[in-house]
Structure formats: structure tokens, C-alpha cells
Amino acid sequence: MSSRLPNECYQQIFSNVQDTKTLFSIIQVNHTWCENAIIFLWKNPFRKEIDYNHTKIIPVLLSFLKKDKNTFFDYPSFITHLDFDNLFRITSKFYDNNENEVEYFMGLMEQDDTLPSIFSKLEYDKWPGFGQIWVIILLILVNMARRRANIQWFKFDIRYNDIKGFLSNNGKENDDVEYFYVDDERIVGSNVEMRYNIVNKIENIITTFLNLDDFNESKNFFENLEYLELDRSSFKVAILEAFSMCKNLKTVEIEHPFFQLILRPLVSLIKNQNNLENIIIYGVHNAYMADYHDAIFEIISSLNTAAHSLKRIEICGIKMMNDETFKFIGNCKNLEVLKLEDSYVSIKNFEWIALAEFSKLRSLELVYNWSNKEYVSQFNPIQMILQNKSISLNLKSLHLLNTYIKNHNLLKSISENCRNLINFTTQLTADDDIKYLFNILGNNPNIKEFQLLNPGYPMNLSTGFIIDLVKAFPKKTDYIRLVHIVNNLDEFIKFLENCMVDLKFLYVVVSTNNDINEFGECVKRWSEERKKKIKKLDIFSIPSDKKILVRWE
Structure with a gap:
């Protein structure tokens, strides 16, 4: 029997499928399923879960160069997500x-007089390998723009592994090592100047595309962009300036070691937004650099222009010394969601947060921060925030781990004011x-x-405390992490024996004088007795401590 469901119904169903393999299976059922699911499969063809060895999508996106080539679907027009770093890897x-195939497509490009004039001027053969990759990516972007791709999501995060093959030593040093950051200190033996030169050239693909004189389609390519993520590897100034036409960003995530270098274009981008909802800022502690404090103040305080629409603020690795930095936050x-991590926050800025009326705040995460030494030796500034009932009464998620700041009466304030917590860390x-x-x-x-x-x-965390703690867990608790709370195997056994909640996850960190394998055997016996099936059991031994992680079905 033929299906009579309208296409809108199929598309509504398939829009909820996120798994790539499932989408591949769906498009092979029949023609109707294929034509309604293919748009979701090609929505984000450069997504991380797609193996970058899967290079077949490149010739599909270059097929427009063939004058007589007709593809069954207009694939480029389906693309809404552009994970640029994965596009670079796949290319x-x-x-x-x-x-x-590369030589063939380069030949077609040279014969195509409908392309922007820049393609007839490129001397890509002067940098064998990288030059051709540069051109292929630019061609793909041009084709996407021609086919009216509606890009809503963009990410740029080039890592060392992506460029090490283009360095002067051809990436032969430590080839078996994965580098997940691009800090100079982590890249032994590489030519730092050449590395930044390569990253700059990769970034230049975007700016070149957006500034093509005889290709108006590129000017509007990102006009509907809602998500922008620029991680540490890029220089960002040119990209931020190029993205100045974006007015409807909902999320901006940016990481940079020297925010004073991108101050103007970043502030301009923030102020240009109509309804910015999420801002995520990652930095490193380099307050000794000239103009750092002024730059941080100007960037964060510029969020006042988006105060009416902001739903999430996350700041990590930033020193907020200027007492007026968070003056805007009451708006x-x-x-x-408010998250401050690994940052210096002055007492006055804690006060600005404490004075705000966040009736919609559901998640507060303050971890590994520090503040004025003289003050925190007597009082925990976070306590002021939790004493504000307009904040504390509605919180669902509260994470407080600030090892440089003693609790003082912080937990007392939480016990008096919080009643709706679902996730709690302290x-x-x-x-x-x-x-x-x-x-x-x-x-x-x-x-x-x-x-x-x-x-x-210094505290007295005895076996009695462990037993009382496990008995105090609410019935709904099924995810527990204990770091240096359990001292030895006997306490761990008591913990399990008295555990009445239906655990799904347990993570325990103990000192190095314990045999972590005995903890693993203990979990196996207890799970068998409770008829709980272990899904995953990992044990770790590192110089500082030992860990056990358990997941149950």
C-alpha cells in the first residue's frame, strides 16, 4: 500500500533523528522516505561523527563544475551547518x-568562466598541496552560496593535527601524538611562525569568500547565522570583522589567549546583535599583558546591549578586576544559566550578581574561581548570591567548587534557601x-x-560520616561522584552496603595508598548481589590519586 502521509509529516518525524547511520538507513527505504530525509542528512555534512575519511561528499559538492552533470538532489542547498575545521580535514x-580527481576538478575550474574572477588569478601551484586544498574549499563555499545554502551554524577550530603535515618538517616529529590544543608550549619542535602562517591562510579562505567583488551571493551567505564558534587557533580579527553583517546571532562562543587583540571587532559584533541569547567566553590568565583589564571590562560590559535577551552567560579563564564589570548583570x-569557571572575580562583582533578580535562573555554576584574599579568608562571597531568594528558590542545578575559597557559612545559606535542586555539587x-x-x-x-x-x-570524615551520607541520599539520586571523601576500602564497602538508591553512575577518587583493583572487585560482588548489570567499569591509577568509574544499566 502506498503511503498517503504528506511530506510535512515525514519531515517532522525525520527532523528528530540525529544519528547519521539511522538517517543513512532511512534514505534507503524508498523514494518518499529518501526525498524527505535527505535534507536532514545533508543539513550538516561536515559533522564530527562523520569520519573525515569519508571523502565522497567532496566530489558531490564540486560536481557543479561539470556542465552536463545533474545530481538527483540539490545537496548544497540543504546545508545549514558549516563545521569548517571538519571541512578542512575531509578536503x-x-x-x-x-x-x-583533484587534477580533473582543477581543470574544470580553469575552464569555467562563470566563476568569480579570483579563480582565474590564483597561483595555487606555488604551495603544492595546501594551495589545491585552499582552492577546493573556496569552490565548495561558492557552490553552496550559488545554491542558496542557508547557513545558520558556523564553527572554526583548526587544531595542530590538521596542519602539522604542512609544516617544514612535514609533521614527522611525534607523529603518533594527538594534540588537542594549539598552545606553543604543547607543540614541541614545530615552527611556530609557520604554524600561525598556515592558520592565517586557512582563515583567509573565509574572508576571501566573503569579500569576493564579483560574487554578490557571498555577501548574504551568513546573514541568517545564529551560532558562531571561534576557538583558540584562529586569529579572529578578520573573521569577526567579516561577520559584522550578522545581526541575528543567538550564540557566540569564542576562545582567545589575548582578548585585547580582538577587542574592537568582538565588541562591535556583540553590540550588533538583536537577540543574543548565549555568550561563552574562554580565555587564559595573561593579565600581565598590556591593556588586558581594560579589554576584559569593555568586552563583558558590552553585554549590556544584549541584556534583554541573554539566557546563558559562561566565562572561563578570565580575570575580572574592574569592579564595574558585572554592573550590567541586573538587567x-x-x-x-550563569557559569563562572577558573576566573578571578572581585568582591564587588560578586555583589552585583547577588543584587540581581534572576527569577528565571535555573543553573548556577561557580567552580575553581578566586577573589580578594583578605575578604575570602573571613567570608564566602558566593553566600551573598544564595541568600537572594529570587535566585536560590528557583535553582535546579547548583555547582560550587572553589577550592581557594573556604565555605564558611555557604552551605548554611544553601540549606536555608534552596528547595528545588536536581543537580548539586559542593x-x-x-x-x-x-x-x-x-x-x-x-x-x-x-x-x-x-x-x-x-x-x-582538615576535617574528620570518618566511616560514620560515609554511612550517614549514603543513607541521606534522596530516593531519586542515581548519579554520585565522591572525590577524596572515601578514605579506604572498608569505607567503600560500608558505602555500598548502606546504599539504598538505584545507582546508575558512581565515580570515586581515593588516595594512592589504596589498591583500586580491590574497589573494582567489590563493585562486581555488590552488583551481583543487588542484581545490577554493570554496563561499564573503569579503574585508573595516576601519580596523584586512584579512581573507579562505574555505569549500570
Whole structure:
């Protein structure tokens, strides 16, 4: 029987399928399923889960160069997500393994007089390999623009592994080592100047495309962009300036070691947005650099222009010394998520947060931050925030791990004001914290995920405490992380024996004087007794501590 469902129904169903393999299977069922699912398969052809060895998509996207070539679907027009770094990886792999095809497409390009004039002027053969890759990517972007691809998501994150083959030593040093960052300190033996030159040339593909004089389609290519992510490897100034036409970004995620170098274009981009919802800023601690503090103040305070629409603010690795940095935050009436990590936050800036009325705030994450030494030795500034009931009463997720700041009366304030926590993370810094911890667990019966850390302050964490702790877990708790809370195997056994919740995940870190293998055997016996099937069991031994991670079905 032929299906009579309208295409809109199929598309509504298939739009919920995220797995690439499942989408591949769907398009092979019949023609109707194929024509309605193919748009979702090609929505993000450069997604990370697609193996970059899968290079067949490159000739498909270059097929427009063939005058007599007709493809069954208009694939480039389906693309909405452009993961540029994965496009570069796939194209590089295509070049390495398909020399004849590359030569063929280069020949077609030279014969195509409908292309922007820049293609007739390119001397790509002066840099064998990289030059051809550069041209292929530019051709793909031009084809996408011609076919009216509606790009809504863009990410640029070139890593060292992507470019090491183009360095003067051809990447032969430490070829078996994976580099996940591009900091100079992590790249032994590479030519740093050449590396940045290569990254600059890769970034130049984007800016060249956006500034083609005789190709108006490129000017509007990113006009509907909603997500922009620029990670540490790029220089960003040119890209940020090129993206200045974007007015409707909902998410900006940016990482840079020297924000003072990109101050003007970044602030301009932020101020140009109509409804920015999410801002994620990652930096490194280089406050000794000239103009750092002024740049950080100007960048963060510029968020005031988007205060009406901001829902998420995440800041990591930043020193916020200027006391007026967070003055704007009280205007963020729609804020749902606030995260500050590995950052210096002045006391006054904590006060600005504490004075705000965040009736919609659901998640507060303050981890590994520090502040004025004289002040935090007497008082925990985060306590001010939790004493604000317009913030604390509605929180669902609360993560507080600031090892450089003692709790003082922080847990007392949480126990008095928080009643709706689902995810809770904290540390213990004194024996007085324990009674308030139990009060928190008792006052929040919906806690599902619980994490507790002992950062090393002198305390009496006995076997009795372990037994009382496990008995205090709310019935819904099924995810537990304990870091230096359990001291030995006997306490671990007591923990399991008294555990009445249906654990799905357990992560325990203990000192190095324990035999972590015994912990693993203990978990196996306990799981068998409780008729719980282990899905994953990993044990780790590193110089600083030992760990066990367990997942149950």
C-alpha cells in the first residue's frame, strides 16, 4: 500500500533523528522516505561523527563544475551547518587520496568562466598541496552560496593535527601524538611562525569568500547565522570583522589567549546583535599583558546591549578586576544559566550578581574561581548570591567548587534557601559543613545528581560520616561522584552496603595508598548481589590519586 502521509509529516518525524547511520538507513527505504530525509542528512555534512575519511561528499559538492552533470538532489542547498575545521580535514584527506580527481576538478575550474574572477588569478601551484586544498574549499563555499545554502551554524577550530603535515618538517616529529590544543608550549619542535602562517591562510579562505567583488551571493551567505564558534587557533580579527553583517546571532562562543587583540571587532559584533541569547567566553590568565583589564571590562560590559535577551552567560579563564564589570548583570531578567569557571572575580562583582533578580535562573555554576584574599579568608562571597531568594528558590542545578575559597557559612545559606535542586555539587572545608550538607539533602528530595569534593582542608570524615551520607541520599539520586571523601576500602564497602538508591553512575577518587583493583572487585560482588548489570567499569591509577568509574544499566 502506498503511503498517503504528506511530506510535512515525514519531515517532522525525520527532523528528530540525529544519528547519521539511522538517517543513512532511512534514505534507503524508498523514494518518499529518501526525498524527505535527505535534507536532514545533508543539513550538516561536515559533522564530527562523520569520519573525515569519508571523502565522497567532496566530489558531490564540486560536481557543479561539470556542465552536463545533474545530481538527483540539490545537496548544497540543504546545508545549514558549516563545521569548517571538519571541512578542512575531509578536503585534506580527499586531496591526499584522490590525485587524479583533484587534477580533473582543477581543470574544470580553469575552464569555467562563470566563476568569480579570483579563480582565474590564483597561483595555487606555488604551495603544492595546501594551495589545491585552499582552492577546493573556496569552490565548495561558492557552490553552496550559488545554491542558496542557508547557513545558520558556523564553527572554526583548526587544531595542530590538521596542519602539522604542512609544516617544514612535514609533521614527522611525534607523529603518533594527538594534540588537542594549539598552545606553543604543547607543540614541541614545530615552527611556530609557520604554524600561525598556515592558520592565517586557512582563515583567509573565509574572508576571501566573503569579500569576493564579483560574487554578490557571498555577501548574504551568513546573514541568517545564529551560532558562531571561534576557538583558540584562529586569529579572529578578520573573521569577526567579516561577520559584522550578522545581526541575528543567538550564540557566540569564542576562545582567545589575548582578548585585547580582538577587542574592537568582538565588541562591535556583540553590540550588533538583536537577540543574543548565549555568550561563552574562554580565555587564559595573561593579565600581565598590556591593556588586558581594560579589554576584559569593555568586552563583558558590552553585554549590556544584549541584556534583554541573554539566557546563558559562561566565562572561563578570565580575570575580572574592574569592579564595574558585572554592573550590567541586573538587567539580564531572562538569564537561565550563569557559569563562572577558573576566573578571578572581585568582591564587588560578586555583589552585583547577588543584587540581581534572576527569577528565571535555573543553573548556577561557580567552580575553581578566586577573589580578594583578605575578604575570602573571613567570608564566602558566593553566600551573598544564595541568600537572594529570587535566585536560590528557583535553582535546579547548583555547582560550587572553589577550592581557594573556604565555605564558611555557604552551605548554611544553601540549606536555608534552596528547595528545588536536581543537580548539586559542593565541597567540604570544615566539620561544621557536614550538618548543613545533610540539611541540603533533606530539603531537596529531587536531587538526582550529587557530587562532593574534599579539597584537603582538615576535617574528620570518618566511616560514620560515609554511612550517614549514603543513607541521606534522596530516593531519586542515581548519579554520585565522591572525590577524596572515601578514605579506604572498608569505607567503600560500608558505602555500598548502606546504599539504598538505584545507582546508575558512581565515580570515586581515593588516595594512592589504596589498591583500586580491590574497589573494582567489590563493585562486581555488590552488583551481583543487588542484581545490577554493570554496563561499564573503569579503574585508573595516576601519580596523584586512584579512581573507579562505574555505569549500570
